[in-house]
Amino acid sequence: xxxxxxxxPCGCEFEVIEGKIQFDTDVENxxxxxxxxxxLLAERKTTGxxxxxxxxxxxxxxxxxxxxxEGLALLISAIRPGCLENSFNGKTVTQxxxxxxxxxxxxxxxHKSLQKILENTLGxxxxxxxxLLIVAELADFxxxxxxxxxxxIGHKExxxxxxxxxxFLDGCKKxxxxxxEEAQEIFNMxxxxxxxxxxxxxxxxxxxxxxxxxxxxxxxxxGDFVNSPNGYVEIINKYDNGIQELYEITLEDGKSIQCxxxxxxxxxxxxxxxxxxxxxxxxxxxxxxxxxx
Numbered sequence: 001x002x003x004x005x006x007x008x009p010c011g012c013e014f015e016v017i018e019g020k021i022q023f024d025t026d027v028e029n030x031x032x033x034x035x036x037x038x039x040l041l042a043e044r045k046t047t048g049x050x051x052x053x054x055x056x057x058x059x060x061x062x063x064x065x066x067x068x069x070e071g072l073a074l075l076i077s078a079i080r081p082g083c084l085e086n087s088f089n090g091k092t093v094t095q096x097x098x099x100x101x102x103x104x105x106x107x108x109x110x111h112k113s114l115q116k117i118l119e120n121t122l123g124x125x126x127x128x129x130x131x132l133l134i135v136a137e138l139a140d141f142x143x144x145x146x147x148x149x150x151x152x153i154g155h156k157e158x159x160x161x162x163x164x165x166x167x168f169l170d171g172c173k174k175x176x177x178x179x180x181e182e183a184q185e186i187f188n189m190x191x192x193x194x195x196x197x198x199x200x201x202x203x204x205x206x207x208x209x210x211x212x213x214x215x216x217x218x219x220x221x222x223g224d225f226v227n228s229p230n231g232y233v234e235i236i237n238k239y240d241n242g243i244q245e246l247y248e249i250t251l252e253d254g255k256s257i258q259c260x261x262x263x264x265x266x267x268x269x270x271x272x273x274x275x276x277x278x279x280x281x282x283x284x285x286x287x288x289x290x291x292x293x
Contacts, residue, residue: 032069041066051076056279064098070120071101077126082153084261084276086192092261097124111186113138113177128153131190135164138178138186139171149190161191247275251285 004016015022042065046052052061052075060079066072074097077083083093091099099105100122109115109123117133118124125131128150135141135149145167152160165187172183207214209227225232249265250256257263261276265285273283 038065038067041072051079054280054282056276059279060094060098064101066101074101074121074126077121079276079280081274081276083124083126084274088192093124093126094261097122097126100124110189111178111182114186125189125192134186134190135168135171138175138183139168140175141168141171153190165191249275249285 040046041049041052041061044058044062046058046061049057051057056079057076060075064071064075064078066075078094078097083097086093088096096105100107107123109118114123114134117130117137121127121130125134131149131153132146135146141149145164148160149164152164168187168190169180169183172178172186173180178186207216208220210220211225211232215224220226220235222235224235226235246258246260248256248258259275261274261279263275264272265275265278267273267278267283268286269283270286273281277283278285
């Protein structure tokens with residue numbers, strides 16, 4: 001039998017028996033500082049790695065280039081819908097996180113009272129636990145009040161967030177660590193973590209069907225009627241969401257669309273999913289049968 005003993009770059013030994021690698025992993029003594037592991041992630045070699053083997057995961061592994069286990073935790077959290085579908089200053093929370101991790105954007109905590117809580121997430125609201133710490137620290141929320149916030153964020157309950165807002169503002173006033181304006185701004189941050197963004201996802205040159213004919217989104221005006229799955233609906237407002245990263249999606253029929261990760265598509269499971277979720281879960285976009293009436 002042809003057998004040899006070799007070592008991984010991290011120092012772990014493995015056997016090569018008849019050309020096949022065999023090794024036992026000691027999970028209690030894994031070398032988390034192995035540079036070869038982080039090099040693989042940075043090179044987008046993530047096949048078989050939970051949470052990162054999707055196109056979305058491998059793409060952001062290359063962009064983020066995590067250097068340690070904390071960076072890996074941030075990466076995995078950053079490619080969840082809450083970060084991918086919330087934006088400020090023209091970028092998603094995910095992109096802000098990548099830029100801050102790579103020292104391409106200064107870290108801003110908005111208020112000194114948030115620094116200790118958000119230090120590990122580079123000043124960004126990434127984890128639900130951070131939101132709970134914020135309301136406890138600034139508004140002296142009880143565990144039951146904080147749990148309401150957790151449920152509102154987890155289930156995207158707008159009405160529940162509205163119920164929490166005034167008690168939070170009153171609590172901040174009583175505790176006195178932030179003023180009224182700062183308290184309102186911080187609550188708006190919490191609200192954004194609950195409300196995934198949508199319909200903020202198409203480039204200005206995207207063409208849509210209106211009652212006045214085909215128009216680009218740049219050309220449509222408030223008062224126009226746009227064709228939708230529910231028939232023609234009136235445009236009641238129009239927002240410019242700044243410069244955001246665009247992805248071009250090409251379908252099997254040759255058609256393509258430029259959109260951000262927020263844009264939703266109908267998938268084969270009969271439900272609408274954002275592009276970020278489609279890439280993460282390798283879902284298939286449903287195309288209407290051309291033979292349908």
